[in-house]
Amino acid sequence: MCIHCDYRELLEDAGVAPTPKRLRVLEIIGSNNFPLSAADIHETLERSAHINRVTVYRILDLLVEKQIVDRIATGGRAAYYGMAPNAQHPAHPHFYCTRCGRMDCLTPETVNIDFHAFENIFPGRIDKFELRIDGICSNCLKKKE
Numbered sequence: 001m002c003i004h005c006d007y008r009e010l011l012e013d014a015g016v017a018p019t020p021k022r023l024r025v026l027e028i029i030g031s032n033n034f035p036l037s038a039a040d041i042h043e044t045l046e047r048s049a050h051i052n053r054v055t056v057y058r059i060l061d062l063l064v065e066k067q068i069v070d071r072i073a074t075g076g077r078a079a080y081y082g083m084a085p086n087a088q089h090p091a092h093p094h095f096y097c098t099r100c101g102r103m104d105c106l107t108p109e110t111v112n113i114d115f116h117a118f119e120n121i122f123p124g125r126i127d128k129f130e131l132r133i134d135g136i137c138s139n140c141l142k143k144k145e
Helices: 007-013 020-030 038-046 051-065 115-120 139-145
Strands: 069-073 077-082 094-097 103-104 130-134
Touching: 007 020, 020 038, 020 051, 020 077, 038 051, 038 077, 051 069, 051 077
Parallel strands: 094 130
Antiparallel strands: 069 077, 094 103
8 A cells, every 4th residue: 555645535535435445446556556457456356355346447437537546548448547646646657568468657757758848839728648658578578588
């Protein structure tokens, strides 16, 4: 669990009732250093108590809608989930391995983009910026050798 996040407070501030299942989903997402798929989250939850897969998807949809959690696209039908940017979790790019499907968080400094310059030349309103770099991770490259 992220030692800096108060998951109950994050939910309450967003106007979401902090039910035990919602809190547990947030704890799972917040305790990982990389985004997780809905299946990963469901599997982790199932280790301690039964929870319906549809319930997990509904909780994730609500957390995304309330901007507590980000849904990160993989380029296919699958998505990964990570903490939305907040005081403890700055916005950052991701690396997606097209071979094994693992998604890793990169530090914000990994890719240098001047967002303010982009906002100055873009005529519309930017609500969210997502950067994903696709390639083959070092583990998959080693396996091929």
